[in-house]
Amino acid sequence: MKNESNGMNQNSLKENDDTKLGKLLSYVSLWFSDNLVLSFFGVVVFYFYEVEVGLDVILVAIAYIIFAIWNMINDPLLGYLTELPKSEKRVMKYGFRTPWIFGSAILMLIVFFLVFTPPNGSSGTNQLLIFVYMVVMVCLLDACYTIYNSHMAGGAIGMFRTEEKRRKAGAYAIIFSTLGLVTVNAIILPNVIVYGDRQSFMLAAGLTSIAMIINIIVFSYGIREPKKVKEYYLKGREKESGEKIAFLQVIKTSMRSKNFVIYIVAYLLWATAYNLFYASQVYFYKDVLKVDFSYFALGILALLVGFLLGIPIWLKLSKKFGTSNIYGLGYVLLGILFFSFLWISTIEETIIYMFIGGILYSASASILIPVQADTYDEVTANLGVHQEATLQGITNFFIRLAYLFVGIIIAVVHVLTDYNPNPLAQQTALATLGVRIHSGVIPGIIIILAGLSFLLIYDLKGEKKIKMQQQLNKIMEK
Numbered sequence: 001m002k003n004e005s006n007g008m009n010q011n012s013l014k015e016n017d018d019t020k021l022g023k024l025l026s027y028v029s030l031w032f033s034d035n036l037v038l039s040f041f042g043v044v045v046f047y048f049y050e051v052e053v054g055l056d057v058i059l060v061a062i063a064y065i066i067f068a069i070w071n072m073i074n075d076p077l078l079g080y081l082t083e084l085p086k087s088e089k090r091v092m093k094y095g096f097r098t099p100w101i102f103g104s105a106i107l108m109l110i111v112f113f114l115v116f117t118p119p120n121g122s123s124g125t126n127q128l129l130i131f132v133y134m135v136v137m138v139c140l141l142d143a144c145y146t147i148y149n150s151h152m153a154g155g156a157i158g159m160f161r162t163e164e165k166r167r168k169a170g171a172y173a174i175i176f177s178t179l180g181l182v183t184v185n186a187i188i189l190p191n192v193i194v195y196g197d198r199q200s201f202m203l204a205a206g207l208t209s210i211a212m213i214i215n216i217i218v219f220s221y222g223i224r225e226p227k228k229v230k231e232y233y234l235k236g237r238e239k240e241s242g243e244k245i246a247f248l249q250v251i252k253t254s255m256r257s258k259n260f261v262i263y264i265v266a267y268l269l270w271a272t273a274y275n276l277f278y279a280s281q282v283y284f285y286k287d288v289l290k291v292d293f294s295y296f297a298l299g300i301l302a303l304l305v306g307f308l309l310g311i312p313i314w315l316k317l318s319k320k321f322g323t324s325n326i327y328g329l330g331y332v333l334l335g336i337l338f339f340s341f342l343w344i345s346t347i348e349e350t351i352i353y354m355f356i357g358g359i360l361y362s363a364s365a366s367i368l369i370p371v372q373a374d375t376y377d378e379v380t381a382n383l384g385v386h387q388e389a390t391l392q393g394i395t396n397f398f399i400r401l402a403y404l405f406v407g408i409i410i411a412v413v414h415v416l417t418d419y420n421p422n423p424l425a426q427q428t429a430l431a432t433l434g435v436r437i438h439s440g441v442i443p444g445i446i447i448i449l450a451g452l453s454f455l456l457i458y459d460l461k462g463e464k465k466i467k468m469q470q471q472l473n474k475i476m477e478k
Contacts, residue, residue, distance in 0.1 A: 024168065026222025030152045031173045033105065033215045035180030037112060037145055040208055042275055043189060044201065045115070046410060047282040049134055051423050052198045053118055057411045059131045063138065064407025070139045071400035078146045100151040101223050102216070108144035109212040115141055116205035178304065183211060190297035195286050196423035254379045254394060262457040263375045264398050269450035270331065270364070271402035273443035277338070279406055280439035284341070287427045287435050295347045299354040306358025307365070314363040323367045323374075324458050330363025331451025338447065341440025374460050374468075381471040413438045 046064070049055045055063075115137045120126050188211075192204040254260050285293050318326040337360055340353045376391050413419075417434030420427060427435070460468065 023222050025172060026219055028172045029176050029215060029219045029222065030101070030148075031176040032180045032183075033108075033212045034149060034152065035177045036184055036208055036212060036215075037108065037141075039181050039184040040112075040189070040205070041141075042278040043185065043281055044193075044204075045138070046279045046407070048116065048201055049118075049130070050414075051421050052196070052201055053130060054421065055130045055134065056127055057414045057419070057421065059127060060134070061407040061411030063131060063134045065404050066135050067138045067142065068400055068402075068404035068407070071142055071403060072397050074139075074143055074146055075150075075396045075400065078143060078150070097151040098223050100147055102220065104144050104147035104151070105212070105216050105219075108141065108148055109209045109216075111137060111141045111144055112212070113205050113209045116202050182300070182304070184208060185300040186297040190294040193282075193293055195293070250379075250391070251394065253382050254391060257375070257379050257382065259458055259460045260375045260379055260391075262454055263371065264395055266328075266331065266450040266454040267395070268398050268401060269446050271399050272405045273335075273338070273446040273450070275402050276406045276409055276438060276446075277440070277443045279410065280435065283435045284439045286423075287432055288439070289345070289347060289350065291347055295350075298347065299350050302351045302355040303358040303361070306355040307362045308358075310359035310362030311366045313359075314366050318367050318370075322461055323370045324461055325455065327364050327367055327371050328451045328455035328458070330360060331447050331454065333363065334360040335444045335446070335448035335451060338440040338444030342436050374465065378460055378468050381468050409442055410438050413442075
């Protein structure tokens with residue numbers, strides 16, 4: 001009976017989800033701009049303000065800390081404010097998420113470009129003015145990105161109602177995300193930015209903004225909500241009003257789940273290592289390898305090839321040894337590989353290790369969603385109701401701490417090793433060692449800790465997982 005019911009339910013959904021491929025592709029192209037911003041920001045911002053603009057590294061770190069704190073508050077706050085119910089007349093005329101996505105995308109590309117056009121030159125820089133400018137601009141950019149990202153993800157749920165359409169949308173979203181990463185890290189940045197030339201960074205930001213404008217034209221068709229989607233939203237609001245659960249109850253229940261907590265801790269450590277590694281790349285190519293940044297494209301392409309080759313291998317191994325075991329193991333192995341940045345001295349070595357890194361990175365990345373789903377399901381089973389969006393908000397709240405740690409780590413290392421922020425300077429042996437340390441050693445230690453702690457503490461498997469799924473099924477049948 002249950003299978004028949006599920007089949008009938010999916011058939012009913014199919015009748016209400018006749019999204020054409022063209023509209024689906026147009027919608028999921030949103031992930032292109034999403035990754036453009038993340039990739040560019042992660043690689044360039046810290047280096048740009050410390051070295052190219054000449055802002056004191058301590059002030060750059062403080063700006064990052066303020067940005068991280070704002071980031072933590074900003075996500076749930078803007079998510080809540082923009083999710084407030086709208087009138088039926090307004091929703092039926094404009095849609096619910098369409099105005100938010102379109103408006104935030106336009107503001108995001110404008111603010112994104114302004115981040116890289118600070119006042120004053122690197123000679124005689126007004127430190128306070130530049131500091132305030134950086135803080136205001138990166139916080140504004142994050143506000144625009146938060147609205148864009150949350151409604152992009154939330155809109156996909158309402159736009160694509162069947163499992164088949166969601167799987168297809170997810171697959172194409174990965175493709176557009178990868179295209180965004182390649183556009184920035186393999187095309188724009190390597191071919192445009194020049195050490196010591198601030199204008200080249202502005203040009204790179206301008207070209208990225210143009211790519212975002214083209215993307216807005218492409219997705220403007222896909223984000224238009226059909227009448228059925230608008231009605232689905234309005235009905236959902238009516239249903240939610242009778243099924244409210246206290247936010248504090250969700251927090252307490254989730255924090256009592258050791259699997260949810262260790263998932264967040266491990267993911268936070270991973271996010272810190274990941275962002276620290278990418279924020280160190282311009283320093284590494286300039287001060288350690290002493291090569292033009294155009295070679296960065298080769299490293300990124302090697303990483304992507306390794307990543308794509310590794311996915312089927314790790315998916316197969318996860319079926320045999322369990323997703324959680326492979327997830328934790330992937331962290332540990334990648335952490336060990338990071339130590340190679342202590343001795344990498346040529347671009348050829350970099351390409352080889354980046355290729356291996358892509359294979360190891362795919363271990364955790366390819367099975368992140370199943371691990372995340374299991375931890376969320378356990379909390380749902382304990383709560384008795386679905387609160388996945390709230391759980392994602394709690395997760396995001398803690399993950400934003402990664403930016404704070406990145407700012408502090410780079411600043412501390414540069415102060416201790418007396419790093420010279422002059423873009424044309426030849427660094428001392430100690431300063432070069434410092435770049436190696438925040439490029440590989442510290443990320444490696446952090447990620448190994450993430451993997452080992454996850455392997456030792458996470459226990460949602462075997463009989464425990466089966467019981468949780470049975471409890472979850474009872475909730476689904478209500």
